[in-house]
Amino acid sequence: MQFVKAPVPVSEITEVPAHVQDMMDYVSRLRNKTALEFAWEYNYASTYYRNSTEPAEQFMFLMLLLQADTKYFDTRVAANQLQQIKSSHALPSDLRAFSDILDVLLRQQIAAKKEVQQLSMQLNASRAEIGLLKQKINAIKNIERNLIRRIGSDATDNGHR
Secondary structure (H helix, E strand, O other): OOOOOOOOOHHHHHOOOHHHHHHHHHHHHHHOOOHHHHHHHHHHHHHHOOOOOOHHHHHHHHHHHOOOOOOOOOHHHHHHHHHHHHHHOOOOHHHHHHHHHHHHHHHHHHHHHHHHHHHHHHHHHHHHHHHHHHHHHHHHHHHHHHHHHHHHHHHHHHHHO
């Protein structure tokens, strides 16, 4: 006899856990804030959420740190905040899964940022090298011009003697 598993209703598959839905709603609200409103939100969250005893509130502060195109965007501080949350709380399964996803994303962003810094350093070194090569080329051109002038003037001097 074979048991057939009953299909899972679609509503159960698409249902987002409450904590994660709250985080996503908060992020949506953050994206609609003006720079002044965002600054106020950051100051409030930094004061009240950063070291809260509630992991959901600490995640709210973390979400502020992950808003690109703001002056508060900081992957290193966000990674530290995430580690603090994970180490100081027994997270419900939805927040634990959410934190694992954030952890992977933060590691990728930090690695990408390091790579960009290395590439920028290489680009700057290449630019400096190009500048030196241009100076050498210009020096060689000047030497050639001076030689041509000298040869030309020697030829006219010899022709007049």
